Amino acid sequence: MFAHRCVYRVGEEISHYFQTVFFYTGTPILPRLLKSCGHRFFLAALTITSIIAATSAPAQSGKLSVAPPSSWVGPIRTVRTPAAQPADATAPLRWLLYERQINVKNDEQFFHLIRQVATRDGIQEASHIAIEYVPSYESLTLHWVRILRGTNALNRLDFSRIQTTQRSVDAARFVFGGEQPASLLIEGVQPGDLIDYAYSIQGSNPALRGMFCAKVPVQFDEPVDRFVTRLLWPPPRKFYVQNHGTDIYPATGYTNGLVEYIWTANAVPGLRGQSPMPSWFNPRPWVQLTEFQNWSAVNKWALGLLAPTNIPSSEFSQQTDEWKKLTRPEDGAAAALRFVQEQIRSVDSTENDSSNTLTVPSAILTRRFGNSTDKTRLLVAMLRDLNIEAYPMLVSAKLKRTISDLHPSADLFDHLVVEVTLNNQNYFLDPVGAYERGPINVRSWPNYGYGLSIRPETTALTVIPPCPVDSKTMVSEYFDVQGFDQETGVKIVTIADGADAKALREHFVMTPIEQIEREYLRAQEDFYPRIHSTSPIEFSDDQENNRFQVTSSYSIPGFWRRRPEEANFHCQFYSFNVDSAMQKPVDSIRSMPMALDFPVHQLFHVEANWRTGWPVRPDTQRIQNPAFIFNRTMNIVGTNLIADFEYRSLSDAVMPEAFPAYVRQLDTASQSLGCTVVSY
Numbered sequence: 001m002f003a004h005r006c007v008y009r010v011g012e013e014i015s016h017y018f019q020t021v022f023f024y025t026g027t028p029i030l031p032r033l034l035k036s037c038g039h040r041f042f043l044a045a046l047t048i049t050s051i052i053a054a055t056s057a058p059a060q061s062g063k064l065s066v067a068p069p070s071s072w073v074g075p076i077r078t079v080r081t082p083a084a085q086p087a088d089a090t091a092p093l094r095w096l097l098y099e100r101q102i103n104v105k106n107d108e109q110f111f112h113l114i115r116q117v118a119t120r121d122g123i124q125e126a127s128h129i130a131i132e133y134v135p136s137y138e139s140l141t142l143h144w145v146r147i148l149r150g151t152n153a154l155n156r157l158d159f160s161r162i163q164t165t166q167r168s169v170d171a172a173r174f175v176f177g178g179e180q181p182a183s184l185l186i187e188g189v190q191p192g193d194l195i196d197y198a199y200s201i202q203g204s205n206p207a208l209r210g211m212f213c214a215k216v217p218v219q220f221d222e223p224v225d226r227f228v229t230r231l232l233w234p235p236p237r238k239f240y241v242q243n244h245g246t247d248i249y250p251a252t253g254y255t256n257g258l259v260e261y262i263w264t265a266n267a268v269p270g271l272r273g274q275s276p277m278p279s280w281f282n283p284r285p286w287v288q289l290t291e292f293q294n295w296s297a298v299n300k301w302a303l304g305l306l307a308p309t310n311i312p313s314s315e316f317s318q319q320t321d322e323w324k325k326l327t328r329p330e331d332g333a334a335a336a337l338r339f340v341q342e343q344i345r346s347v348d349s350t351e352n353d354s355s356n357t358l359t360v361p362s363a364i365l366t367r368r369f370g371n372s373t374d375k376t377r378l379l380v381a382m383l384r385d386l387n388i389e390a391y392p393m394l395v396s397a398k399l400k401r402t403i404s405d406l407h408p409s410a411d412l413f414d415h416l417v418v419e420v421t422l423n424n425q426n427y428f429l430d431p432v433g434a435y436e437r438g439p440i441n442v443r444s445w446p447n448y449g450y451g452l453s454i455r456p457e458t459t460a461l462t463v464i465p466p467c468p469v470d471s472k473t474m475v476s477e478y479f480d481v482q483g484f485d486q487e488t489g490v491k492i493v494t495i496a497d498g499a500d501a502k503a504l505r506e507h508f509v510m511t512p513i514e515q516i517e518r519e520y521l522r523a524q525e526d527f528y529p530r531i532h533s534t535s536p537i538e539f540s541d542d543q544e545n546n547r548f549q550v551t552s553s554y555s556i557p558g559f560w561r562r563r564p565e566e567a568n569f570h571c572q573f574y575s576f577n578v579d580s581a582m583q584k585p586v587d588s589i590r591s592m593p594m595a596l597d598f599p600v601h602q603l604f605h606v607e608a609n610w611r612t613g614w615p616v617r618p619d620t621q622r623i624q625n626p627a628f629i630f631n632r633t634m635n636i637v638g639t640n641l642i643a644d645f646e647y648r649s650l651s652d653a654v655m656p657e658a659f660p661a662y663v664r665q666l667d668t669a670s671q672s673l674g675c676t677v678v679s680y
Helices: 002-006 120-126 295-306 314-324 329-343 361-367 372-385 400-405 499-510 513-525 576-581 656-670
Strands: 033-037 040-044 064-066 093-103 108-117 128-133 139-149 152-155 180-185 194-202 213-217 224-233 240-244 251-255 258-268 286-290 389-395 415-422 425-429 450-453 472-480 488-497 532-542 547-556 570-574 601-609 619-625 628-637 640-649 674-678
Touching: 093 120, 108 120, 120 128, 128 139, 128 194, 139 180, 213 224, 295 372, 295 389, 295 450, 314 329, 314 361, 314 372, 329 372, 329 415, 329 425, 361 372, 372 389, 372 415, 400 450, 415 450, 472 499, 472 576, 488 499, 499 513, 499 547, 513 532, 513 547, 576 601, 576 640, 619 656, 628 656, 640 674
Parallel strands: 064 139, 093 224, 472 601
Antiparallel strands: 033 040, 093 108, 108 194, 128 180, 139 152, 139 194, 213 286, 224 258, 240 286, 251 258, 389 415, 389 450, 415 425, 472 488, 488 547, 532 547, 570 674, 601 640, 619 628, 628 640
């Protein structure tokens, strides 16, 4: 199935007498689709980033009701008898029907799902129905919920038992958190039952300005007897389609002045991914639908949302005038970035009463809050007022570089950054990033791969180079080794740079110091069970260099150990942070890519002084794999044992064909993470 994401047609144009055009593409971040989560299927909301959510707020939205389906909905399919030969006879649950009908003209979608409880293990999962929608611009209508048992149809739609809970916002990832699941617990489910339910959702995010984007699933985690997706399309509008891992094409027709497209797939086996998989990898076949023709069209849409038109207020000018007094433009850029990150409170659009209209940057500054779109527009306006070249940029933290394989569409993006050019150097700044410090040349950004620079002349994606900042953590342990029956003292110094400094800084801000001290102590207890702290943890924040340092001191009774059958004592040193960074796979064989944390750079340094001297020979070891490098050196300098360990990831994934070599070399490196010394 790994080949599925590589099999697609690009640029094929199919024209019918209805003058509708379509293409095919990969996984959109934002479509409404039925997807799996562990062993549970749920309807994923049209997850709108706050890039799009900046203008959400329609009339008569948020309605939850019970009513029959709309008249445009096609014939209701009924399944009372499962297929004689199920796609996967071992699965506790199977889908007999996944039907979705989309009326673009009415801005409405109808869903009909039938799920069979094949074994007792599937009862709990099948008893819970969760439908997600965004109340700020969508309404949910339930049509029926019933248990089909033999010839009986048992009604289980009790409106009074439907529960709704709004989810929280993830401001750091720009994800709009206004989706609200409507949940219903079905009682009395038995093995063999069919859970049959249907609902409609009307409305779409007004920020899309009527542009259509969707996904046609062709496979789930669990087996599906029949997929049906029906699309009613208003001519003469055109849309674009791109297949991934499937040669499925729709049947076409004409009904009530609309073009009808129907995609079907039968007896589809379930396909579960091999965790962990890279976020950009989708092993299941699918079809993308989008009304955006090319990146120019996406850019034109984004210009309407992100163009930072501004009439500077006196407050705005007073703020930027202070930064103009700084000696270097880089200092002004860093000051503006930190101001927007820290002084403009991040909110999602549900908190923003004016989210139905774009707010000029000066007004955002005055009110001191905004969503990611607001903060991006404000930062761009401030930087331009400082005569610094700056543009909004759309990126995908999920798809990363693979976004270039997909058909252009607005719903592929999930993140906003600001592209800044200073002294012929490009920087990609995060306006809602928290706990970042230092000048812009020590700020880091993820490996996005590509972005869409929102400027009038944009017609294609821009390559985003890897960040030159080396985000790393160095743990240094300094031992004062005593005699066999005495306690040994150790001072541990942790220094984090770049993104690692940001993460450590945030941890110290958000976590009580007592809890941090317990965490640091527990990290050592696996190797030295009787270790205890001798002084409180100390930390320092070098904000100018974006470096965070932590110092802790301990005493270790029983540092020297000896088993009853041993004549000599021994002690050990272990690179625990390097060990934690090395991702050891659970599977011995993989058919899908394995995700790696990237970039990761961990170093461990040991200096151990023992007046007696160390019976150790110097050695050097280096292991290099396409996915990582590992280095280990050990030397004796006088009465000091000095050892260094290093792990650096080189990729965000290990491909299946490279997996055996990765496992073999990682195992070799894992055997060299520590050092055990036996006394004379």
